[in-house]
Amino acid sequence: MFQVYFTADLDEELSNKLEEHAQSISILYDKKAVIALFNSEEEIPACTRDYILSIQTLDEEVWKYRYLDSFNGIAVTPSVFIYPATKGKMCDSSYKYTIAINPKDAFGDGTHPTTRMCIQTLESMTDTIAPEKRSSYSLCDIGTGTGIIAIAAELFGFGTIDAFDIDPLAIQRAQENAAYNGCNRINFFVSDIAKVRSGTQYTIVVANLLSDIIEKNAAAIASLVEKGGTLIASGIHDRWAQGIIALMQKYCTLVDKNIMDEWHCLVFKK
Known part of the structure; x- marks a missing residue:
């Protein structure tokens, strides 16, 4: 798995190309870079290569689960709170419904x-x-x-x-x-x-x-x-x-x- 950092000044056409080819998760945007994951370097669109800042090789098991270390949950509605099961059982009376999810290998952590x-x-x-x-x-x-x-x-x-x-x-x-x-x-x-x-x-x-x-x-x-x-x-x-x-x-x-x-x-x- 390859994590690729691109400059943040990609136009809409180039951003769409990345969305078409990026694997497993959505492209992450911040003020400094556009971050995308690819199964192989060959999947990186040629038209975006001039915008690459860096490429990192990730161990698949590491990148799939490492975000859980800093993810403490999300309020999907004022009454529904979803949190990672890896944090253990949670009881928060401020939410009517609390749902623990271990997203391992499947889409749907609530974010x-x-x-x-x-x-x-x-x-x-x-x-x-x-x-x-x-x-x-x-x-x-x-x-x-x-x-x-x-x-x-x-x-x-x-x-x-x-x-x-x-x-x-x-x-x-x-x-x-x-x-x-x-x-x-x-x-x-x-x-x-x-x-x-x-x-x-x-x-x-x-x-x-x-x-x-x-x-x-x-x-x-x-x-x-x-x-x-x-x-x-x-x-x-x-x-x-x-x-x-x-x-x-x-x-x-x-x-x-x-x-x-x-x-x-x-x-x-x-």
Whole structure:
């Protein structure tokens, strides 16, 4: 794994090139440099090489987990706090919900704007449902990663919760995270959205995925939403948002959208 520092004066076109080729995590910006991770030096776009300040080789196990040393958690909403399980059990009465996540090998530690917006949107929807009725609502979390959204759904009181991911290791981590948070009603399983043919439909479907995956599987994603149900679609960068909206509106109606740091969270009603 290679950590590359670029000068901070990259124009939009060059920044987009980096976003297309950087691996595993989003590009980090600060006042002095643009930092990106690549699996190999060959993946670094040629057009950006004149802007390189330095290249460092990182041990994969080190870079994946070292940020946890200084990460103490994040308040996703005024009532939801997410923190690394590596810090041990936390009890903070100032938050209604506290979720411990070990992100090892899977996406979803609560810091990315798309994850935060999904949980914020889900909580806002939950607040409109009487507590005694929430157990009658079903939810499907597509591309569950660490299981963070499914775990939040159980804590919010949803009844039936299915969560799947194409990566068996992600499902293993999600199950571990659910158990650590005392969640035992989530049905985690390995599956590919392109191959899902269960016939089961849900009150709410959350698809926090790459835009390309949403685009290729729009019909399959929409088919999981019951009539009158809601689809929360995120993982969509600003430059792809209008295309995804136009595509999904073949199946559902856009009723709300949120934007954070050029990432979109779209809410559709079927």
